[in-house]
Amino acid sequence: MKGWRSNMSIQVVDPGHGGYDPGCSGNGLEEKDLTLDISRRVCQHLEAKYKTDAKMTRLSDKYISLQGRCDFANRLKAGSFLSVHINAGGGTGFESYVVPNAHPDSAGLLQKNVHKHMGPILKKYDHRDRGKKKANFHVIRVSRMKACLVEIGFIDTDKDAKLLKSDAFLDDVAEALADAIADTEGLEKKVTEPKPEPDPDPEDTFFRVVAGSFQKKDNAEQRVKELEEKGFDAFIDAKH
Structure with a gap:
């Protein structure tokens, strides 16, 4: 959009629902709790692995309007928005949504990378990939940056x-x-400094005393005999 320039160093993660809006529920679970938990984890992984600033539209069990979520991300001029x-409804699996007119190098790229990175996870847990879909959901339509909405699974399906x-x-x-998100935004990975090796425990350190080096084995055996006669443990260690 004219006059719009994203701050690529900021990513916004939007935990759906919250407060008096629980979202869907089933099997002893509520959507608002799961979305908050998952969103926190996404932000933790982003900031632990990449040079970026991850923000959430809500940090607790609080109601935020759909427009309020978009306004938050737009004020920050975030690089990406993941809801x-x-x-x-009785189905199974994972799916994602972008707006119908999503540009393939913008929201379309984010959606593509979501399924690329989710693929091994879905396979690992035998969780169905329901595909890349399009819809005019408010939060991804009004957010001005790359925006994608993900549905992790069906709360009312036992599996x-x-x-x-x-x-x-x-x-x-x-x-x-x-x-x-990092793949889409080209985020730089953080460099993990190797931990220094701890100093050896003095109790685990032993010092060897060498009492001569000989080219002839007979001479070495004689020295061992002399040391043993004086009460010292001794042995021959051949070096080439």
């Missing part, structure tokens, strides 16, 4: 709900989504 949701209760699954999904 996290949980599905319902999906079991995954949504798995800490390992949620963390793998979050890391994949973080990597998709």
Whole structure:
């Protein structure tokens, strides 16, 4: 858009629903809780692995209007906007949405990378990829940066709900989504400094005393005999 320039160093993650709007529910789960948990994990992975600033549209169980979410991201001029949701209706699997007129090098690229990085995770957990879809959802239509909405799984399907209760699954999904954002934005990876090797424990350190070097084995054996007669442990160590 004219006059619009994204701040590529800021990424916005939007936990769907919140407060008096719980979203969908089933199997002892509520969408608003899951989206907040997953979004936090996405931001943690982004900031741990990449040089970027990850922001969330809500940090707690609080209601934020759809327009308020867009306004937040637009004020920051974020590079990307990822809205996290949980599905319902008796299906199974993961899917994503961008607006119908999404540019292939903008929101379309983000959506493509979401499925690229989610692919191994879906295979690992035998979770269906329902595909890349398009819809005019408010948060991805009004947000001015690359915007994609993801539906992680179906809260009212037993198989999906079991995954949504798995800490390992949620963390793998979050890391994949973080990597998709980083891939799209070309984020620089942080360099992890190697940990220095600890100094050896003095109790584990031993010192060897050498009492001569000989070219003839007979002479070496004689020296060992002399040392043993004086009460010292001794042995021959041949070097070539």
